[in-house]
Amino acid sequence: MVTPQVYKYKCFWGVEVVVDDDGDGGGEVKGGEVPRFEFRVTHEAKLKELLHKISSLEIKLCSDGVKEFIRLLKGNTGGELLHLYVRSLRNCSELLDAWKLRRGKPGLSYIIKLISAILGHPDGVYDPKDGERIAISKVLNKFARLLVEEYMVELQKELDSKEAKCQNAALLLLASIVRRQSGLASEVAKKFDFKSKTFCRLAEYKKNQKEKRVIKHSTRKAFVGFAMSFLEVGRPGLLRWVLQQREMYSGVLRGLGNDDDETIIYVLSTLRDRVLVEESLVPPGLRSVLFGSVTLEQLVSISGRGNDESAAELAYHTLVLVCTDPCNGLMPDLKRSPSPLRGNPKRLVGLMKRLKATEVSYHRDLLLAIVSGSPFFGSAYMEEFPYNLEDFSSST
Incomplete structure (x- = not known):
């Protein structure tokens, strides 16, 4: 019995051709079967191909290259591809060259989206137990810092444009930079124009007036991700500063009732774990601002959807x-020493009246939980009891 042999031949651009030979000559299989050929493209070859495409002046070629690059980064071997790219091209100059090539032309959003995918990849984030990850994260942090220092004006221009694709790409990139580390988050916070009128409008849902449905390329989800990325970092000093950007977080929370469950859970769990905890050092007054009457009404509506x-x-x-x-700034605690908390009884009673x-x-x-917290709210609620008890003939 002849043992089949496997032969590998390396061809153009690192493609490996694998041929099974059962030993009877020519790689033919008895019975007239066709020899088995497998093509395995190495990461090196694929990387060269992708970089060639994204550097092309032809927008279709660039778009296809970016989409494939992102798809591969999200795949099972995405971490290997990322590490290969960073090790081979340590200053990420090809991405910057592609950015400059697309500057002021259609297709820049593709390059920005690719950079966001690279900076946001989990295998490029600092891990003290992994020496290679440490080295990779340092390179990517340096690259992210360069973008903040030299490309922030261009990102603001993308946000001020009327193209939702450009706005989403810019927001995704900024969020991926912020999430990398607290130092980068602080640098973005210092340079970013939170007061821009265009920026605040990105939190709104864009709806098709005729069909009354959310347009595919809405900017709200990317806006929410950018706003919450600062809270995810969880640095106390940064938290207190960024939460004062009231219009940004108001935009997030006021529209929460129209969001999908995934977004609602993301926002509320981040607030619970990062802001509504003692370690955040966020004062009661600032927490109270977050949960204004409109936000509370949104949460009441969501909680009433079903158990x-x-x-x-x-x-x-x-x-x-x-x-x-x-x-959290709503329930009073006048016995607290040395600084009693006055809370906001009016807002709480207003909330209680809206409950079904x-x-x-x-x-x-x-x-019942609010009344248990302070009997005062029980009497205040009964004084403005929202149900009519006068009609004794009513069956209810």
Whole structure:
């Protein structure tokens, strides 16, 4: 019996041709079967091909190259491709050259989106237990810092454009830079123009007026990701500063009722874990600003969607935390020493009146939790009791 042999031949651009030979000559299989050929493109060859495409003046070629690069980065061997790219081209100059080539021309958003995917890749983030990851993260951090220092004006121009694709790409890149480390987040916060009128409008849903549905290329999701990226970093000093950008976070929270469950859970869990904790050092007054009447109304609406929905459950638990813990600025604590907390009784009573306590169990439980926190709210609620008890002939 002859043992089949496998032969590998390296061809153009690192493609390996694998041929099975069963030993009877010529690689032919008995019975007239066709020899098996496998083509395995090495990462080196593929990287050369992709860099060639994204550096092309032809927008279709550039677009295809960026899409394939991002797809491969998201694949099972994406980390290997990323590490190869950073090791081979340590200053990421090809990406900057592609940016300059597309500057002022269609297609720049493709390059920005690719850079975002590279900077946001989990295998490029600092890991103290992985020596190679440490080296890779240093290179990418240096590259990100260069973008903040020299390309922030161009990113602001992309945000001020009327093209949703350009705006989304810029927001995704900025968020990926912020998430890398607190130092980079602080640098973005210092240079970014939070007061831009165009920027604040990016939090709005863009709807098709005829069909009354959200347009595919809405900027809201990318806007939410950018705003929450500062909170994800969790640096106390940065948190206190960035939360004062009220219009940005107001834009996030006021539209929460129209978001999908994934976005709602992302926003509320980030607030719960990063802001509504003692370690955040965010003062009660600033926390109270986050949860204004409109935001509370959004959470009440979400919590009333049904007990089985995870978003509704998280909204309920967030409301309990915000409304019953004096550290969050709504529930008074006049006995606290040395600084009593006055809270915001008017806002809390207004919230209680909006609850559908006889219809939604989460609303009933929230109402009882607030009253348990302070009996004052029980009497204040009864004084403005939202149900009519005068018609004794009514069956209800």
